Amino acid sequence: MSIQHNAHEVAARLHAAQADIRQQLAAELGEQGLAARVARAMRRRAPKFRSTLTNSIRADQEAEYSWLVAPHVAYAGNVEEGRTPGKGLPRFFDPASRSIVDWLESRITSAARASNPKFRPGKVGSSRRTAAELELRNRYMALSRHVKAHGLKAHPYIKPTADEYRRIVPDALVEAVKRGVRLARFGQGGTAT
Numbered sequence: 001m002s003i004q005h006n007a008h009e010v011a012a013r014l015h016a017a018q019a020d021i022r023q024q025l026a027a028e029l030g031e032q033g034l035a036a037r038v039a040r041a042m043r044r045r046a047p048k049f050r051s052t053l054t055n056s057i058r059a060d061q062e063a064e065y066s067w068l069v070a071p072h073v074a075y076a077g078n079v080e081e082g083r084t085p086g087k088g089l090p091r092f093f094d095p096a097s098r099s100i101v102d103w104l105e106s107r108i109t110s111a112a113r114a115s116n117p118k119f120r121p122g123k124v125g126s127s128r129r130t131a132a133e134l135e136l137r138n139r140y141m142a143l144s145r146h147v148k149a150h151g152l153k154a155h156p157y158i159k160p161t162a163d164e165y166r167r168i169v170p171d172a173l174v175e176a177v178k179r180g181v182r183l184a185r186f187g188q189g190g191t192a193t
Contacts (some may be wrong), residue, residue: 013184021180025065028176035059035067038165042069045157047079049103070158075099082154088144092137104143105136 029035039059046054056072070076074096090097112119122128 017181017184020183021177024176024180024183025173028172029065029067030061031059034165034169034172035061035069038069038161041164042071042157042161045161046071047155047157049106050099052099053079076158078152079155080158081156083147083152085147085149085151088148089140092140097140100143101136101140104140108132108136108139 027033036059039057043054043057046057048054053071053073053076056076057070058072059067059069062068089100092101109119109121122130122132
């Protein structure tokens with residue numbers, strides 16, 4: 001007496017379903033899927049001054065089904081979590097202070113232009129330019145003392161994005177698995193859905 005079975009057919013269908021499901025999951029997570037959506041949402045929430053922080057946010061694939069969406073600038077943590085009192089800013093001429101100096105200089109320049117629309121910075125070496133550079137340095141030192149005394153206020157943009165997508169991602173992945181099952185035509189005939 002021989003036993004009749006269709007195990008080889010079921011195994012082939014399962015293998016085909018696996019390939020389709022993996023393909024759908026990769027597409028859902030990929031550069032045009034969830035990773036890109038999370039990166040766009042994080043860029044919308046990030047503070048924007050010259051867009052350095054915003055432009056540094058990108059989605060990097062770490063493994064086949066693992067993506068990391070994060071900012072890639074050194075001060076991103078200080079923006080997200082703030083900073084407690086006790087430590088000032090880097091020294092004025094330190095390259096690490098460049099972005100803060102640029103921000104402060106733009107604030108001073110925009111205030112000068114608001115009060116005098118014909119404002120122009122002085123030529124290099126002029127007494128007006130030297131006075132402006134000294135004022136910038138003095139204001140930077142005052143800002144550094146303020147940060148040392150009071151810290152920096154947090155501007156969270158990573159955690160709100162993670163909280164929003166923590167609800168969306170599982171449902172999207174379940175839908176990708178369902179699409180893969182439908183593409184493999186597995187489950188027809190009442191075996192699985």
